[in-house]
Amino acid sequence: MSASLAPECNDVKERYDSCFLKWYSDKFLRGNAKEDECAPLFKQYKSCLDKALKERGIDTMIQEAREDNRENDAEHMKGS
Amino acid sequence: MKVFSTTNEFDYSWEEVSTGNWRKYGPWNEKTPHVIAVDTLSRSVDPSTGILRTERLITCKQSAPKWLNTFLGGQDTSLVYETSYVDPKAKKVTMCSMNMTWSELLSVQETVIYKPSISAPNTKTQLEQTARITALCGGWQKVKNSIEQVTVERFSQNAAKGREGFEMVLEMSRKVFAEQREQRQRQLRKENTAHM
Numbered sequence: 001m002s003a004s005l006a007p008e009c010n011d012v013k014e015r016y017d018s019c020f021l022k023w024y025s026d027k028f029l030r031g032n033a034k035e036d037e038c039a040p041l042f043k044q045y046k047s048c049l050d051k052a053l054k055e056r057g058i059d060t061m062i063q064e065a066r067e068d069n070r071e072n073d074a075e076h077m078k079g080s
Numbered sequence: 081m082k083v084f085s086t087t088n089e090f091d092y093s094w095e096e097v098s099t100g101n102w103r104k105y106g107p108w109n110e111k112t113p114h115v116i117a118v119d120t121l122s123r124s125v126d127p128s129t130g131i132l133r134t135e136r137l138i139t140c141k142q143s144a145p146k147w148l149n150t151f152l153g154g155q156d157t158s159l160v161y162e163t164s165y166v167d168p169k170a171k172k173v174t175m176c177s178m179n180m181t182w183s184e185l186l187s188v189q190e191t192v193i194y195k196p197s198i199s200a201p202n203t204k205t206q207l208e209q210t211a212r213i214t215a216l217c218g219g220w221q222k223v224k225n226s227i228e229q230v231t232v233e234r235f236s237q238n239a240a241k242g243r244e245g246f247e248m249v250l251e252m253s254r255k256v257f258a259e260q261r262e263q264r265q266r267q268l269r270k271e272n273t274a275h276m
Binding site: 001002003004005006009013016017020021024025028029031033036042045049053058061062064065066068069072073076077078079 | 103106107121123159165174176178
């Protein structure tokens with residue numbers, strides 16, 4: 001798996017990534033993704049990452065990108 | 081504006097490609113060392129459509145030529161914002177990404193779609209990749225054209241490397257998966273003989 005931009009988050013990111021990958025191939029693709037068993041790990045990873053993004057001033061850049069991406073969301077969340 | 085667009089076919093099922101896609105920039109890919117980090121910002125499954133939406137932040141080593149980098153402020157990394165949508169029923173992965181660095185001066189909007197190939201939907205996957213590159217800075221048309229030209233050239237080089245690297249990831253994933261399956265079967269056989 002790839003590294004995090006914040007080295008201090010690498011550990012928990014790796015644990016989350018492997019949890020997600022297993023969930024994705026074993027559950028999600030087979031149509032039984034009822035609960036998100038990786039949520040607790042993601043919460044840990046996110047709290048580490050959010051801190052790093054804030055320190056680097058990237059959080060506001062992300063907000064702007066999100067705004068610019070609304071059209072894509074509207075188009076691709078419709079489903080088949 | 082300049083448009084870069086390409087299609088390609090992978091000799092792997094859509095399930096393999098869409099799973100391998102999450103590992104694309106990991107250690108199995110030796111072709112894209114310019115991607116330094118990939119972070120997940122958010123992830124959720126839409127309860128009504130079943131679509132998995134993921135937001136990621138991709139950190140790259142700056143690959144712009146020196147004259148352009150100096151012109152644009154001289155940073156050593158660049159950031160890309162990516163959202164992806166996986167529709168497991170339609171078997172379609174759509175990834176949209178845009179540059180966050182230099183976004184006042186240059187807009188790079190990329191869309192990548194993976195879906196089962198029409199000729200062999202169970203064993204092959206098709207890739208469609210399109211990028212729209214627009215220089216936004218005011219001033220000379222000539223400068224804008226050069227910036228767009230350089231960007232589209234870099235983009236197409238990186239796209240080719242990305243495909244090669246992804247092939248490596250898919251090959252490794254298949255190997256590892258086969259090994260794991262064999263291990264499980266060996267374990268099962270062992271358990272069965274123990275019970276006899």
